Amino acid sequence: TLSDRLTSALQTLRGKGKLTDADIDATAREIRIALLEADVALPVVREFIAQIKQRAKGAEVSGALNPAQQVVKIVNEELIGILGGETRRLNLAKNPPTVIMLAGLQGAGKTTLAGKLALWLKKQGHAPLLVACDLQRPNAVTQLQVVGERAGVTTFAPEPGNGVGDPVDVARRGVEEARHAQHDVVIVDTAGRLGVDEELMRQAADIRDAVKPDETLFVVDAMIGQDAVTTAEAFRDGVGFTGVVLTKLDGDARGGAALSVRQVTGQPILFASNGEKLDDFDIFHPDRMASRILGMGDLLTLIEQAEQAFDAEQAEKAAAKLGTGQLTLEDFLEQMLAVRKMGPIGNLLGMLPGAGQMKEQLAQVDDKHLDRLQAIIRGMTPAERADPKIINGSRRQRIAVGSGVTVREVNDLVNRFFEARKMMQQMAGRFGFGFGGGGGS
């Protein structure tokens, strides 16, 4: 994954001043590979990387992050922005019924989506009507009826026994029926083909003209990868659409189709389908999709938390001391509190790339333990905190009584502190963030 490949870059020290071209190029190369692996179409990757470089060139380096992290952060923000920032809501008509038309290739998941959308809308107090306009495949109408029954909504279908009906006529009558029977949303399911096809496009366009949808949703299988671009372009030109629904996100697709479709058509992604059951469905979350595409959700979380907890001045002070091995218990306490803001220490460690061998060592330092350490350190005089070596037997006795612990616990802490000081020196050399140890060597 990207985070594996970026590990060495991420271990460099925290940055100062501006990002250099070399920093940007090195990270951009890795991001490029990650995007291609996520099946983002090549022209889209090129355009996106160019955009990223542009933005990164002018960017100040944050004190909390090293250059590689900084570029990853920019990429992530940019990706979220392109994927839509805030999720766009469904457009509901001022004068109901709202007409929603579904379009896309055969097998994309339109009929399943019709049921999901109907159930979702029903839960919000709407009264949707499904309209079966796929008269291409023999079982398509029955499939929609089954889905409708499961969702507990009515399906409007052509009367059986009249031979192959006219989908445009069914669509028109479906909307009339909705008006008549007080349905406030109409979901029009249409036929698809295995590939882009003129006749299919014409039929979809005719249905569109007949019912004038408030939303035309292009339904696309996230697994089709690179083909998403050509398919999306064909539907944009042949039918036009106002929004996108990505399906089959429960598969192992990294979701590059999302970026491709969004970038090429400019239309927002409204929903995500992630399974065959009717409630395997959610509004689309650009931030989740961005980390899926980058394949580095954990790393992004870590970057975010590092930024939140970062206190430049304090860390610099500690870093200077770390270099000379002069870390005091006072700093130790401050650092612990800073690390704490980053969440339970166990989670944090799991997210550090390459922290494997260190994990075991640190596993003993759990949150409860930190509480006690904090209590003991607060029971010390400033002189003792500044120079723990002076904490002799009688001082230990006094500290123990003062902070309500045993002498043994105080001994433990002092020993642990010397151990931790060693460890933090190692950490400072290894990572450019966390533990306030940036720039430590």
Ligand code: GDP
């Ligand atoms: P349509 O031809 O566009 O109407 O596609 P269908 O709704 O008939 O779906 C085609 C197949 O994909 C069916 O077997 C569905 O159960 C399945 N399917 C649809 N959406 C999803 C999804 O989000 N995840 C998974 N795993 N399968 C899906």
Ligand code: MG
């Ligand atoms: Mg169908």
